[in-house]
Amino acid sequence: MAERSEKGKVAVVAMLLAGGVAASCGSSEEGSGSTDPGGDPSTADSGGGGNVIDPGGGGFNSRRDGGGGGDSGGFNACAADSQRGKPVPLSMAMMLDSSGSMWLRTQSGEFKWEVLKKALGSFINDPKSSGIGIGLQYFPRFQNNMPNRCTESAQCGSAGPCVLKACNDARGDHCTADTDCAQGATCSITLGQCHEEGEFKCRTDADCKTSYGDYGTCDPMIASYCAGGQDSCNIPDYSQPEIAFAELPGAAGAVTDSLATHFPNGYTPTSAALKGLENMAQAQMQAHPEHKVVGVFVTDGLPTKCDQSMPNIASIAAGALEAGIKTYVIGVFAQSEEPQAKPNLDLIANAGGTGTAFIVNTDQNASLELLKALSAIRGNALPCEFALPLPSTGVPDYGKVNVQFTGGGGDQRLFPYVANEAACDAAGGWHYDVDPAGGTPAKVQLCPTSCDSIKADAAGTIDILQGCKDAVVK
Template sequence: MKRTIALSLVVPTLVLVGWVGCSSTDDTVFAPGPPDSGSDVSKGGAAGQAGKAGQAGQAGTAAGGEGGSAGQGEGGSAGTGAAGEGGSSLGGSGGEPQDALPEVDFTYDAPPEVAAEACATANVEAKLKPLDMYFMIDRSGSMSGPPWTQQANALAAFWNDPASAGITAALRFFPQKDTCGGVDSTCSGNTYVTPQVAWGLLPGNAAALNGAVNATSPTACTPTQEALNGVLKGSKQRQIQQPGHVVVAVLVSDGEPCCTDCPVETASGLGQIAADFFNGTPSVRTFTLYVASVASAVMTSIAQGGGTNQSYDATNTQNFIAALKAIQGSAIPCDFDMPVPDGGSVDPAQVKLEYQGQPITPVSGQAQCGANGGWYFDNQTDPKKIFLCPATCNLLKADPNAKVNISLGCLGT
């Protein structure tokens, strides 16, 4: 996500003008005190009074009260401040400046319109995560004839569809051998990890994918465990390499496992393999399509273990295409991580979302999502995720360049 931080700070300027005026409207006469009392700072209060006539403080150069030469006799000739209680022979300690200008405590409250502008804001540009699909296609002997043709046509239509632009696709067929039996005794699928047609963006990669299908002929048996292990290991490897993508495994078959060399051939056993990868780190989901009804039970078990709940009917070309589009729609999650600014706290009530310059309406939860769409938090007071309502989600998925602007409002301290 691209993040921009904008700081708008209005600082009002306070100018404090201090005017110190030393004058007296009354004629005060000061009596000189003992000469040795001038060094007693604790008695300087009286001298401070003498400081009302600042000239007297400056003029207190004489110890005996003669110091009025500079003060013109207005206060320096008298003694208690300048030469007695507060002043030494140096005189002016009686007129300490802090008494002339007392300390001032004040509080400044910015006007509301100023306070509203004095804040930092953050905007984040978010996109739906890109989708990567690893196709593992059954080429066993039972796929000969119409099943293979229907499958080839459906795959070509999906890979060339402009709506598939932005998907990264890879492809491999199973079995690898033209004879029955696994590549190794455990049907580990290790030789299936690397795709036959490498990962590439659609529609650019469509030509290589279609070319591989057209160059392949159905034969041999159905080592489902080997194929499942391989496509899941390859998808997991891809997910580790591309943590910002959503990587899914897509398994297509027309029949039940029929490779006696593989240790696992039951529906429940294959479902457990898919569950292990779905519950692993990183998690990988398995989508399945059955080209013949006989494969429905085993493919459903794999899908349920792999976190996708159901297998898709692909028994004809139109169903096959519809199934692939449904997988595309459900594979991409419509949520964003709640942005965390570099500094400051977020008030969830100030968060706003926009798509193509238009606001997306916030709702309080999934149950409040309607035909007009919207968005909501996973937690209203301490959100970690932002979810899009289905209508808004579908709108964004139809736009391969969709971007959502997330405004975090005024950041607190």
């Protein structure tokens, strides 16, 4: 890309039926094992051979007792104490491309930057985004905290001047006074901006016909950039959100105000920006371990600054995934650019655990397509994770927890327990956030297949039952 002059929440109701339920699970058919809710999960119910549930069978009432016990109402008889819970909150760390090429126009005639602002505005004000936490930063950042836009040289400090005027000779260098121009020339030309890319400064329409392309007419300038500005490759510059994490819809006003003050300018330091995004996300996860945190990286260009190696950049997303943070990628490109852009952005998305990048085609309705991409990410990222509360009496017995899904039509399914995320397969299931043998679980997490199934049924409910031995696959 040309840079500067050189370039439902699935309506799942979570019911946590938690329990100090020793009395209700102490029937003879449970065998002679321990019924102490604080007991050893590995020894509980061992005398009866345990409960083996056929996931394709009759739900709770298809209990199979290896010790010869009969049907006694299954898990419904075990869940005596209930507590209502809710899905784990979602936080989205967002890194937005505000490089100079965001001044390029889309098929609708809007600048890419305007398309991004419109789509993001719709997303943050969508009732379906309510409750999501959002933190926001932009790239490129500039050295020495230089602003990314200016309307007067005083705003630039040592990185000035602000590029607003030019000498009236053939060279047309930018200037602030006649002394900046060659002998005989004056600093008398008020610069404009090329219609097709607002960062290109121009004196006449002819200045907008460059080797990079035809950028239309020379229009009055909205704002400019500091002449001495240099894009930063310093990762800490990108690691703190400009808009601190806050929950929607309350955070919407701050996001809208921030977008209004930014001005596309500079190159594309992808590596520094992506690493900053992952640092933002990890800091949020450490501050709020009860949240699920994901990164969203929006760009309209391939790397043109800092480390430009795509394998190295993809490894940043891979490192974040190891820390429990998935990275979603949105590319905003003309259709002619997609063959080159998509494979590179797919490298990042795949390494970040999200498969492939979303590509917004600027030759179509880019604003709508970008909103669709953000909405798809929201739907995919909304966690299939549910808090595991303490029972009203006693402590959790991690060997006596089961997860049931009741569809909108009343059908019930029992998800099998698996040891960890790596054990998930096409059959689905659930696992704890940490192994009970070595830690204290705080969440119940569904495997991807089971997660997809509940998201497909907006009227469904999840019940987490404590008190009966973990169901296993038949």
